[in-house]
Amino acid sequence: KQEVTQIPAALSVPEGENLVLNCSFTDSAIYNLQWFRQDPGKGLTSLLLIQSSQREQTSGRLNASLDKSSGRSTLYIAASQPGDSATYLCAVRDSGWGQNFVFGPGTRLSVLP
């Protein structure tokens, strides 16, 4: 059974810092990995999707990497801003249960002005 973990559970940084969020998964037989952002009381916003054949994806100040063989992904946020404060969820899609996403518990990020 696929399990996804995220470290750290919570992170507080001053504005302007670069930071890395970590995601680990137990079964490397995945189709893809997706990073989401969730604001308090809101739904999920897709940030980046990495196919299993890819090593990384970039969007603006965000860069996500994937090392499928070691079961790890990182989300790098450059020059963090207070507006980046949210919970970041990592999810992998594998062959189980209608090829659904298996989610990690999330990292709660606070960027202080």
Add this chain to the structure above:
Amino acid sequence: NAGVTQTPKFRILKIGQSMTLQCTQDMNHNYMYWYRQDPGMGLKLIYYSVGAGITDKGEVPNGYNVSRSTTEDFPLRLELAAPSQTSVYFCASRTGLPEAFFGQGTRLTVV
């Protein structure tokens, strides 16, 4: 573009009551999913559907039922609400392409 629409956004139920959480998507997606999210936890799959007329259980199906009579709609039914079903519920959909789209969630409290 409406995307994935969930109703209601909030609901308070008494123990033993029943209700249906509605989910509609206008993207002609075959795959649809229901998840629940408990505080500090990731989303867990309740039920999923790979097309109209086809549904199956996910990781935590007990206490829930679903139907998929059309491509657009995937309602989630709670028959006898229990406090353990207090959670935030998310509906999602996708095509055969990898990216999934999520609704805004339904916050349910059972008292």
